[in-house]
Amino acid sequence: MDTITHTLFGLGLYKAVNKEQMSKKEKYALLFTTVGASQIPDIDVISQLWDSAGQYQMWHRGITHSVFLVPVWAFLFFIMNRFIFRIKSFRFFFIALIGVFIHDTSDIFNAWGTGYLEPFSSARLTLGTVSIVDFVIWFIFLLAFIVSKTRSTRKEYTIYRISWIVIALHIVIQSTQGYVLYEQYKNSYDEVALSARFFPWHFSVIGKNDATIDIVHDSVLSEANLVYRLQSSDKANLETLFAKNPEAKTLYQWSPFVVIVNNEERLGIYDPRFYQNGQSFLFEYIEKTQIK
Structure with a gap:
């Protein structure tokens, strides 16, 4: 969080x-x-x-x-x-x-x-079932604060204990839905990862088959929407990348799976779970001019 x-x-x-x-x-x-x-x-x-x-x-x-x-x-x-x-x-x-x-x-x-x-x-x-920034949790604590200041008949600690129960229920409900989606997709891909979106009960499902990575926006209450289909250059040799950019090797070890970029300008890898608007903020690369 x-x-x-x-x-x-x-x-x-x-x-x-x-x-x-x-x-x-x-x-x-x-x-x-x-x-x-x-x-x-x-x-x-x-x-x-x-x-x-x-x-x-x-x-x-x-x-x-x-x-x-x-x-x-x-x-x-x-x-x-x-x-x-x-x-x-x-x-x-x-x-x-x-x-x-x-x-x-x-x-x-x-x-x-x-x-x-x-x-x-x-x-x-x-698990990828709860967003790193979860506004539902913020709202529950805000509501507890407001109630504690307006309902003088209730003990403050009682109100906040109830808020903790509500937060736990929120996480259980959110994670249960994520598990259901994961089970739906795991037989369609070799590898699957989840990333909760900011909107409650909505997820990005990232699936990998061979060199193809799909990013699907889905929830248990709506139809799936294929947002991106990415191609990974899985046959690229990454030794030079790892030697010149140690962060890339760390990212490779850290991520469930990565997309490998190997074009005329760059050799690099990125984590598709954080892919938005055509790029991932977890992207480590070297310029081809660095390769000799």
């Missing part, structure tokens, strides 16, 4: 906790814990500062997003609360545990994926 959504997760977790018996210091510590824990796995973005081997695509959402690291991050917040706020309650450890777990697990549902099982597996787990 995007940074804003993860921040909303942290704030939503904070609001869902009953704070009636908490001191002001404990509330500050709780806010620090929920928002911080909801963001901490993305600390891997700093690896861009020393990435000289083109590995950032694998490092981002890699080991820092591992489910096995969740208790480590939670314990870090327990220690920070102890030294910063002088709070020793293990309750904050479990709250941080929930925050980090939500971050890592929610990232599985979008097309970018995550190294959820690292270091025991380098595979990127991705």
